[in-house]
Amino acid sequence: MSFNKFSYLSFVRFASVVVGMVWVAFMSSQSVGTAWGAPRLPNLQQDAHQKIVQTAPDQIHGVFVGCHPEGVAAYAERIHVKCTEVYDGVNFFALSTVDSRHASRVLSVLLTAQAIGKTLNILYEPSDTSGSNFGCFVENCRVILAVQMAG
Numbered sequence: 001m002s003f004n005k006f007s008y009l010s011f012v013r014f015a016s017v018v019v020g021m022v023w024v025a026f027m028s029s030q031s032v033g034t035a036w037g038a039p040r041l042p043n044l045q046q047d048a049h050q051k052i053v054q055t056a057p058d059q060i061h062g063v064f065v066g067c068h069p070e071g072v073a074a075y076a077e078r079i080h081v082k083c084t085e086v087y088d089g090v091n092f093f094a095l096s097t098v099d100s101r102h103a104s105r106v107l108s109v110l111l112t113a114q115a116i117g118k119t120l121n122i123l124y125e126p127s128d129t130s131g132s133n134f135g136c137f138v139e140n141c142r143v144i145l146a147v148q149m150a151g
Helices: 005-028 100-116 130-134
Strands: 063-067 069-074 078-087 090-096 120-124 141-143 146-149
Touching (some): 063 078, 069 100, 090 100, 090 120, 090 130
Parallel strands (some): 090 141
Antiparallel strands (some): 063 120, 120 146
16 A cells, blocks of 8 residues: 555644644643743744844843744754845744754744744844854844744
8 A cells, every 4th residue: 555645744733733833732731830941932922023122131242023924944053044034134933953952942932833823933143144054034034042832
């Protein structure tokens, strides 16, 4: 018995969503707010269409913005999300896959938010164009420092 292309892709998408939801459920059940040593992100209940000018917690510097994910992609060298909102010409946010475990966690959050229609809160540094090293275009893309699915 062979799978046709449509059935296989449907299965892969479904499995990705399930894995992402399990990961999100696990993370939200943690009693400590700092999983893997990362600071807890603030809960931003703002309109995602306006830029949220809020500094990041503790040692991380940057700006949080709301993002309705229009598309999520995974490449060998990076993962990225395309947002419907545009902030100073930026509507793509990407992360290198050099640290594959971290990239997998971020990808799970991105895919889950897209699958269930949730808004993402993305922390990034507007002046950081280092993402060009892994395919994040200087014109419209910035590096993801942290990401949170809005409640």
